[in-house]
Amino acid sequence: MDGRRVRERIVEDRVSEVLREWEEYARRGNLRVRGYQIVRGPAGNTRVGEEEEDEFLIVYRPHGVLYHHSLGRVSKFFKGLIEGKLYGTKCPICGTVYCPPRAHCWNPDCRAQPTEWVELPKKGRVHTFSIMLFSADAFLDQLPFILGYVQIDGAHTALPIQILAPPTHVWIGQEVKIKFREERRGELMDIYAVPIPGQKPPEWSCLHRDPRALKDLERDLEKVYKFLEERFGIKKDDVVKRWEEALRE
Amino acid sequence: MVRVAVVGGGLFRPDRVRYEVAEEGVAEAYRMLLEDTPELDPRDIEFVQCSYFSDHLNQQLCMSWIIQDYIGQHRKGGYRVEAGGSTPLDAIINAYFLIRSGEFDLVLVAGWEWMSEVDTATTNEFIASASDTDWDFTVGGYYNGYYAALELRHMQLYGETVEDLGMLAVRNRNNAVHNPYSQWRAEHGTSYVTLDDYFNDRIVAWPYRRWNCALISEGAAVLLLASERVARKYSDSPMWIRGIGLGTDSMRPGDRLANWAYKGVFPDCEAIYPSFIEKPLTPYPEMANFGFAREAARQAYVKAGISNPVRELDIAELFAPYDGVEICLYEDLMWCPRGEGKRMVREGIVMRGGELPCQLSGGLTAFAHPVGATSLLQTLFLYWELTEQIPKKFGDPKLQVSGAEKALITGHGGTGCQGGVIIFSR
Numbered sequence: 001m002d003g004r005r006v007r008e009r010i011v012e013d014r015v016s017e018v019l020r021e022w023e024e025y026a027r028r029g030n031l032r033v034r035g036y037q038i039v040r041g042p043a044g045n046t047r048v049g050e051e052e053e054d055e056f057l058i059v060y061r062p063h064g065v066l067y068h069h070s071l072g073r074v075s076k077f078f079k080g081l082i083e084g085k086l087y088g089t090k091c092p093i094c095g096t097v098y099c100p101p102r103a104h105c106w107n108p109d110c111r112a113q114p115t116e117w118v119e120l121p122k123k124g125r126v127h128t129f130s131i132m133l134f135s136a137d138a139f140l141d142q143l144p145f146i147l148g149y150v151q152i153d154g155a156h157t158a159l160p161i162q163i164l165a166p167p168t169h170v171w172i173g174q175e176v177k178i179k180f181r182e183e184r185r186g187e188l189m190d191i192y193a194v195p196i197p198g199q200k201p202p203e204w205s206c207l208h209r210d211p212r213a214l215k216d217l218e219r220d221l222e223k224v225y226k227f228l229e230e231r232f233g234i235k236k237d238d239v240v241k242r243w244e245e246a247l248r249e
Numbered sequence: 250m251v252r253v254a255v256v257g258g259g260l261f262r263p264d265r266v267r268y269e270v271a272e273e274g275v276a277e278a279y280r281m282l283l284e285d286t287p288e289l290d291p292r293d294i295e296f297v298q299c300s301y302f303s304d305h306l307n308q309q310l311c312m313s314w315i316i317q318d319y320i321g322q323h324r325k326g327g328y329r330v331e332a333g334g335s336t337p338l339d340a341i342i343n344a345y346f347l348i349r350s351g352e353f354d355l356v357l358v359a360g361w362e363w364m365s366e367v368d369t370a371t372t373n374e375f376i377a378s379a380s381d382t383d384w385d386f387t388v389g390g391y392y393n394g395y396y397a398a399l400e401l402r403h404m405q406l407y408g409e410t411v412e413d414l415g416m417l418a419v420r421n422r423n424n425a426v427h428n429p430y431s432q433w434r435a436e437h438g439t440s441y442v443t444l445d446d447y448f449n450d451r452i453v454a455w456p457y458r459r460w461n462c463a464l465i466s467e468g469a470a471v472l473l474l475a476s477e478r479v480a481r482k483y484s485d486s487p488m489w490i491r492g493i494g495l496g497t498d499s500m501r502p503g504d505r506l507a508n509w510a511y512k513g514v515f516p517d518c519e520a521i522y523p524s525f526i527e528k529p530l531t532p533y534p535e536m537a538n539f540g541f542a543r544e545a546a547r548q549a550y551v552k553a554g555i556s557n558p559v560r561e562l563d564i565a566e567l568f569a570p571y572d573g574v575e576i577c578l579y580e581d582l583m584w585c586p587r588g589e590g591k592r593m594v595r596e597g598i599v600m601r602g603g604e605l606p607c608q609l610s611g612g613l614t615a616f617a618h619p620v621g622a623t624s625l626l627q628t629l630f631l632y633w634e635l636t637e638q639i640p641k642k643f644g645d646p647k648l649q650v651s652g653a654e655k656a657l658i659t660g661h662g663g664t665g666c667q668g669g670v671i672i673f674s675r
Binding site: 031039041042043044045046047048049054056061063069071094096098100106107108109127128129130131132133134135136137138139140142145147148149151156157158159160161162172173187188189202204205206207210212213216217220223 | 260261262264266268269274277278280281308370371373374377383384385387388389390391393394395397398399401402404405408410411429430431434435448451452453454455456457501502503504505506507509510525526527529530536644
């Protein structure tokens with residue numbers, strides 16, 4: 001046991017399998033060279049097109065780590081996700097409701113006042129969003145997805161959250177419900193937002209009033225579906241079904 | 250207090266992949282400085298201000314120690330500053346403070362970034378770990394997505410269009426083809442592109458296409474900063490730092506809806522808000538604008554004695570890793586009222602030949618964005634502009650703004666979490 005963790009008492013442990021997996025990974029060794037290439041490539045500090053060529057040795061060496069990270073005094077928010085509840089914090093002085101929660105109020109008038117927990121309703125409004133057609137490795141198989149910032153009803157700040165809906169069925173001001181995934185582990189991906197049914201985009205929605213934007217999005221979404229099929233064997237129909245199911249629930 | 254000037258610099262041409270390592274790249278940039286500044290005895294340099302962003306990208310902590318000894322500048326003082334994309338601008342400002350305090354007369358600023366030692370998705374992940382990893386990162390966020398969401402909010406509130414973003418993307422490329430050190434030119438040659446080409450480019454995070462996004466680069470740059478006591482020993486035409494400003498905003502952009510530190514500070518900006526959308530508790534900057542830039546510009550303009558930036562400035566290099574950032578910055582730098590940034594594009598004010606041309610270098614999306622070197626590259630470009638060296642340096646006079654006297658640079662990190670503004674003049 002780490003020295004740092006001597007005084008703690010484990011209340012619930014859902015990590016042993018992961019620790020075994022990572023122990024094996026760590027034994028492969030960080031920074032140890034696993035292989036190499038010799039390449040010829042451009043060299044020298046010149047303008048474009050005036051380079052010389054040289055031979056370079058490229059070594060391949062891994063680096064992987066497993067962190068144990070406390071979520072601090074806002075752990076209750078993430079425990080709430082596991083329990084199927086949505087919490088924010090409220091400053092007893094200025095009344096600001098934070099979701100994401102802050103354990104201390106950041107209003108200069110409140111002098112770092114500790115906040116109080118409040119349970120929030122599982123609905124809110126889209127403050128802004130982006131339609132993601134490319135992502136980091138861990139999310140590639142979930143493309144295309146909507147990265148949203150949702151203001152939970154009763155909160156004054158916006159929570160980062162994925163919105164599960166057809167990629168062009170989203171707009172600023174849209175009302176959403178917050179849903180919980182079956183399997184949860186205390187992170188924001190435990191929840192997602194779905195549009196409350198029956199809403200139509202307002203005529204001022206910058207995406208929907210631009211026919212070219214919608215057409216270009218459709219064009220490039222097809223490229224994403226093709227990528228999903230080639231890389232992961234995921235069919236477009238299955239992706240569409242995911243959104244339909246989310247909207248129906 | 251003593252005045253401070255940029256008296257020289259050098260670069261190591263940035264590209265997607267450079268096979269030389271960072272210390273060799275910095276040494277090449279330093280060699281360019283020494284060649285251009287024969288009066289400079291390396292022993293005259295009193296302090297080395299290092300600038301690089303990521304410890305992850307190269308599996309190396311304390312890389313500035315490698316750099317400083319490699320170019321033989323060890324023994325004397327030196328350290329690194331780091332603040333994401335703001336790193337190189339902060340390095341220049343810190344060097345300015347070191348000289349302005351009277352402590353040093355001659356400081357070398359050295360910046361670099363090597364960003365292609367991991368695959369593209371991992372590079373994006375490493376960079377995204379500069380966002381809040383407990384919150385923003387966990388839902389599939391990375392900077393393309395964050396900035397796209399910020400731009401979408403601004404677009405919805407103030408009505409710029411995808412075409413406005415396209416005009417900036419096209420402008421940056423058609424400037425960069427005249428910059429023989431630009432990554433765009435290395436990858437695509439010297440032909441111009443059109444708005445139609447832009448619309449054929451692939452969307453990565455709506456409303457952004459690939460062309461709207463910063464490049465991934467490996468490269469380096471150095472600048473030599475001097476006090477007025479010694480400046481003219483190294484340069485006949487120093488570029489003086491007339492004013493600087495610094496600012497910050499919240500780490501998480503979603504928190505800016507109840508942004509108490511900004512409440513009431515810029516009431517005119519708070520008032521310009523469309524009626525069809527509900528106002529957040531604190532309407533400026535919220536997720537639509539860059540409060541740090543407004544705060545920094547306010548300080549810098551006062552120090553530089555600037556009251557009408559568009560008229561008084563001749564050229565600007567903005568930190569726009571995504572094209573929409575520029576439209577917001579026009580407003581936050583007080584070039585126009587909030588919501589009118591699109592006008593600067595449509596009226597051609599920020600285009601080549603316009604009243605205040607921006608990103609003549611090609612900027613972060615077409616010149617390069619090796620993070621720790623980016624603002625140094627842009628500052629060096631401005632130095633060559635203000636000293637009329639572009640025709641000589643580029644072998645092409647197209648980008649030279651004849652008679653340019655005053656220039657602005659801004660830099661920032663994160664989603665506008667930290668940044669600054671510098672005003673230069675001949």
